[in-house]
Amino acid sequence: MILTSLSEIEHDGCYLFNCIPSGRNSGFKVVRYHSLVIDPGSLPDDLISIAWTASPNLLSYLESDQTNVSTFLGSLDSNFMAVSLEHSIGGGELSNISNGNGSESDSSRVIMAIKHSSRPHYGVQFHPESVATHYGRQIFQNFKKMTRDFGLRKSCLQERKVHSIGKLEKSQVKSAGQCGSASKDLLHTERLELLEPNGSRMLAKRALGKKCLRLRWKKIDNFLCPAVGSEDIFAVLFGHQSGEDTFWLDSSSVDQLIRDTVTFDAMNKPLNNRARFSFMGGKGGSLWKQMTFHLSGQRANCGGTLTTRDAYGSTANNFIKEGFLEFLNKEIESIRYNEKDYEGLPFDFHGGFIGYLGYGLKVECDASSNMAKSSTPDACFFFADNTVVVDHSNGDVYILSLHDELSSSNGDGICGNSTHNSWLLETEKKLLRLGATPPGLLINGKAYAISSNVTRQSFVVEKSKDQYIRDVQSCLDYIRDGESYELCLTTQMKRRVDYINALQLYFKLRKQNPAPYAAWLNFSSENLSICCSSPERFLRLDRDKILEAKPIKGTIARGRTPEEDECLRLQLKYRQVEKDQAENLMIVDLLRNDLGKVCEPGSVHVPRLMDVESYKAVHTMVSTIRGTKKANLSPVDCVKASFPGGSMTGAPKVRSMEILDSLESSPRGIYSGSIGFFSYNHTFDLNIVIRTVILHNGEATVGAGGAIVALSNPEAEYDEMMLKARAPTKVVEDCSQTIYSSDQLDSMQATTS
Template identity: 30%
Template sequence: MIYPDINEIKKLAAHYTVIPVVKTVLADTETPVSVWLKLFKKEKYSFLLESVVGGDTVARYSFLGGDPFMTFAARATSWEINGALTDSGTTDPIGRLRSLLSAYQSPRLSNLPRFTGGAVGFFSYDSIRLWEHIPDKNPKEDPLDDIFFAFYKDLIAFDNKEHRLLLISNIVVTPDTDLDAAYRQSLYNIGVMEDKMAVRLMSHSISVEPQSEPVSNFAREEFENAVNKSKEYIKAGDIFQVVISQRFAVKVNADPFDLYRTLRVVNPSPYMFYLSLGETAVVGASPEMLVRIDDGTIEVRPIAGTCRRGKTEKEDDELVRVLVNDPKERAEHIMLVDLGRNDVGRVSEYGSVHVEEMMHIEKYSHVNHIVSNVYGTLRSDKDIFDALFSCFPAGTLSGAPKIRAMEIIDELEKVKRGLYGGALGYIDFSGNIDTCIVIRTIVYNQGTALIQAGAGLVADSVPSREYQETVDKASAQFSAIKRAAEISGTN
């Protein structure tokens, strides 16, 4: 079935500038991984977004796409569109991105997933300096832009519940658009997707050469000294909490998509993502939403309080019991929920901010987390960018108060954070956004995998425990690399 038909499209074109044309096909022998390998493996830019909620339930839709019609990349105050440096007479890349997105408005059609076209990409942690005066003394040692988004009008939604594919090709409407011709083009684009899907996928074994041991940019003693210095700032009243991180580098020869294949098994998470960005790939399995806005409802989900998983169910239950009764962990979580309420409250209708499922436990492959949900209703004079930047970066990755915490992070950490602690996800053409906090992530470039993890520090933090927490948080990524190498060695 193809939906909507040309008559409905002509009606919608009077009100919208982007209209999805969708064909549904059976896909009971496919997986999101097989679809990506068939359609998008050879594309310079592509994405795969998946989700496992509640620790073990696959979300209804996975999203895949390649060959964007536009890319936007920014470093500091300069930016490129489709790889060409742009000089528009301003130094506001966020304003430029906001302007680009404003040209596209798409309807929310019934029986379709939330995301039917839009921009997929990220804001790095360091992009905060575009709207806040944060010190900038550390070198940049990662290959990524500060901001990157690729605009997709052709994509696939994989329906995990009904075992079907929604092949989507959007019509971009301009005053000169011949709608009949544009509709035929969308049908042709969908046909190309079907033809590629019909090709038999050759066996695709994991190809990862054995890796080196992870090397941190902190010696253990240095990290513990940074913890003690942070505690001095806390006792002096500068801050209540701060997140200090260390970055690990692992040498590994790999097809980065193979790292994603193993990470999604080792650490299934609410936000699993693979972004192909030319020579660089971003591979992640984040448990934590930054901000989601759906039809004006803002949602953030603070995660603060972590313990390792037990080797048995009994040990796991005991570790959770200790975690939820730990005064330090409870105080840290409550403080960050309050920070989330304040962030959401700045852009929400008065009286609409509320908390649901306060301090519940979510279990992941290697750790347990304490989680709460904060909601609000977006004010009519604010947009998705206002909401995103009100919550950015997350307090769970910076601290409280945020600005002073970020100043201390710049002082105590050794390099720019890059993508770690930033936001990754999509902004759709209907004015909605869904982003995660970039943690539990591998940035892979030319044989090197970068992995970063941090610990939330408060007045009674124990340096040795905080160091170990960062190692525990990075362990899923280490395990994915190791497992990929082991599987490769048996092929």
């Protein structure tokens, strides 16, 4: 069985391999992550082998010195590409197999490509579309030429048939010409219809849109200092009442970021500038609202119930037939704005929707069904009109406030309601007082020993070790049967937490497990708090319309000394085991496929493949995939094409999700979904919900799992799953030993008011 390794290929000079070298040490290396090989003895006489492995030896990715990580033409879902083509190219074929491979026995060679002896059918048994395949672009270019030549030849044959019928009457010719004109007009009409939805949205936005948002903002230069950090800012501004109805998209690993040297790719985008900004806010402005969505069923197109709560306490329930993502799309498209309002702001979130998408929303994307209903909402978002932004690279703090120009002015653009202005001024005053506060003031709450009559509990894993190992084995069986290449199997562990302060738990989690895509969310009406320490970005769309995904696969602990640390980092980068390499490469190819659906042709590229990023506790192997969004697609369209993140499903995605639904005994809920923002000006940034504690109705839940590939060891996979859950579960256990008083945070907030 082959698992995501490179094989050197030799071929017979067929035009499919035109201008591509052949044989050992030729540089023609291809990615193989299939579980099947062709038995040469089983081939019928009309199928001819045209390419083989040049050597029984397999190469790791890093043994390749010319890996093509630039633009590719697209991505395919099948591991055996069969097409109906015919070509007749005179004088263009290469010579027969070369490079002295005749000494290899036929039994050691694996068939890598075939063609039909008389029909225009070809197939390859490797992945020409993979980011690590050499000469993949050339194969597709050859394929394109073969297609064009076949089309021209077919057209010539058709002409000969037409002329053999006899001479057409002039009226028939005229009629045929009119048909041709009609066809051209029809094609033009169809093109206009394809573009019409975007134009319709623009017209609807002008005619029916009730929101014309304007942004006001203030900046405090170099505010952060050793005595005042982002945690202090959040505690003062939003930490009262245990942080009810607040959000914090928190880059809690910025100590590492500041020490990084930022480099740029060919599109002048920073490659390692991860999570430079933190965004925080709470209930306050007149535009604030909370949207909570529950699917009405567990199949595609089932719709669901949306509950909307506004800033004044009014609540409305509506059935949304088209689903939450389409509702969100319409909300974003209904907003008009002025780009000049945010000129000079170095970040992409200027107000808008902040919350989470649960894993169950996969039925609004490519999945056909969910296994079961989640106990938590399938999506929950705030519309944030007042936001504080922290720039961790230079310590600047920004205060932002949105207002609706149509409702807060007299029609002349002059604001008649100063509520948002007063919030800007009051928030600035609180921050300046905080800056003047003597260091060392307690803001993390007062701790009390828990009473002896409270029963101590521990997490209970929903599956026993034996059952989890059996599930891993089932995954391996599916992989060996060719049903999937990789399956991200997960489970959940739970315990009661009747006596716990959720915000204090998050403060502790961000200290013990800092991460660039960490988040705090509290929805008091749902009795729901989310404490997330995710290191992984799912998908981002910036103001330049560049989409970026950053999947993580492969992790190693930091060293105790600088020398040991560098040795471990290099070990992960250059000596990663085949399993880690397989996991990362498969997900990269999957995400390139996802982005290819919504990006301009030829724009999807991989500026970093299997690179190493360093965090406080670990080094991780991260790849970066980017592309330019198509102009006629919305931000939500991009999310629908890629959700849920491929690193939490496996590859191919749709079939893998079906298999996982059959194996996992409970719904994933928020775990494996995404937390982040959709800005009113059409940017977004979403993480992957991992390393997360969900607190809901007095119960703490932690999800964990791992990618199962053909080389996985069931015992080792169980140990890895438990290891990943260790940090969040330990924080819950620690916090459960003490009761925190929210009064201290309230008094801190009052002191700075």
